[in-house]
Amino acid sequence: MIRTFGAVTLATLWLAACSPAADDASAPAGGQGGELNLYTSRHYDADLALYEAFTAETGIKVNRIEGNPDQLIARMQAEGPGSPADVFLAADAGALWRAQNAGLFQPVTSPTLDAAIPANLRQPDGQWYGFSRRARVVAYDPAKVQPAEIDTYEELASPRFRGKLCVRSSDNVYNLSLMGALIEAWGEAKAKGWAEGVAANLARPPEGGDRDQIRAVNAGVCEIALTNSYYYIRMASGDDAADKAVTDKVKLAFPSLEGQGAHVNVSGGGVAANAPNRDNAVRFLEFLASPKAQDMVARMNNEFPANPAVPAPAPVDAYADFQAHPMSVAAFGPHQAAAQSMMSAAGWR
């Protein structure tokens, strides 16, 4: 598709080069350069180094527009066909699905992307691609909980953990995607019962982010907590002595869904429907899938590489040897509305 529309893309780039916005983009010699308008809802400081590496490699200047996913989606909708957005990035497949559902992506055909990113980690039509993996798993107090008690997602809802579970609010997209995956695997009736069990097990009304749940396990507020893997790994391997002390005590377990492994979500992105710099956008996605970028994201943000050819670097290598559920990350989004309503109905705020 990139080649088919080559002439159109060149014309678009030429127009973009003549626009006032591009006047200050100093393209280096060598026929490279131009710019890329990146709408990103990833909230990780480490991403700046990633964008700098892309600019160093390609000469393409990255203009960043940051916000939460719903803000950026609303902005792109308001901008309409004249939107300067080239790429939309989000830290969850559910947020990517929302943008897709709003018609904000265009499909991309790239042999490079298809070779680097496994089929279950990208949207089947090429509308968006996952670039890093994160498991939604369980932090637990090993003095109170046996690993065998939390090796399935069902057990989080069991009476064994009445009043002993910490988890953030149900409108958080990480929880919505997990719930969507459970609906996909189990059907709505069983998933609804699970949400009710989780709500009954809450040690306190949901508050804070994933790291706050891990800290609450350490503080004795709860015995188990749901968290994304990279938050735990960052606490365990970062510079913060207090967080390090927490993870010296609190352990991480990877529950299995239907015996097929832990729920895995992605951070990812796609090319905006009206991208003025379409070629640069595809090049940026291909860069994110490259071994260099994959290694950087894993090292700096402690996510797992999406590209199976890239070995997990330290410190995530110590956690990378888990069984990942093979479910397509594109399966979560269509269940989002059902997920939210059954969590709310269960009293999981």
Ligand code: FE
């Ligand atoms: Fe996050």
